[in-house]
Structures are given as structure tokens and as C-alpha cells.
Amino acid sequence: MSKEKPVYSTATGSSRRDATEGSSSYKPSAGPCKMRLETKGRGGKAVTVLFNLTFPNEAEAVSVMKQMQTSLGCGATFKNGTIELRGDMRDRIASHFERLGMKLVRAGG
16 A cells, blocks of 8 residues: 555644735835825725825724724725725815824825
């Protein structure tokens, strides 16, 4: 009998890298935060995108995003170093950033 390699074994554990390990692509920006409205590729739905974020780390950016979700009453997500909020929230986000004492610049039209 020849020794065959096992097809599947749990002895060594997973060979995949942990998703949370080293996957942070967030880097703070030196300039002011910017905001734009996007509708392309989203089925005609408007999404307000905050990019060029100046928060010191990703955890702080996510906490500010959660504050905006509760105060504005909208859905939001943090993707690829940007904050995406559902709907046209530009005016309300601008006033929220003023209350925080942070500078926000409108980008695009």
C-alpha cells in the first residue's frame, strides 16, 4: 500500500489569511475632507461620498460615520478609505462637519 495524501485535513488549520490582519488601506490625508454626489453605477440612486478623509485612523473615521448615521437617519458604509452615505445628504453633512469644527469641501458639480 502506498501512502496517499489526504484530500482534506483539519490538522493544520486554514491556509487563508485572516481578513482583518493587515487589510487596512486607510491613510489619512493632509488636505481637507471632500464630498461628492455619485449616481453612476448605482442604479440611479444618489450616494454622498466623503473622501480624502483627515481622521487619524480608520476607527475614528468609522465612529464619525456612525455618528452621522444616527444624526442624519441614513445608511452608511466605510469602503476603501471613503464613507458612503445613502441619499443626497450634502447640506446636512456640511452642517454636521461645522458642528464638529472640521473643514469640508464640496467636490464636483
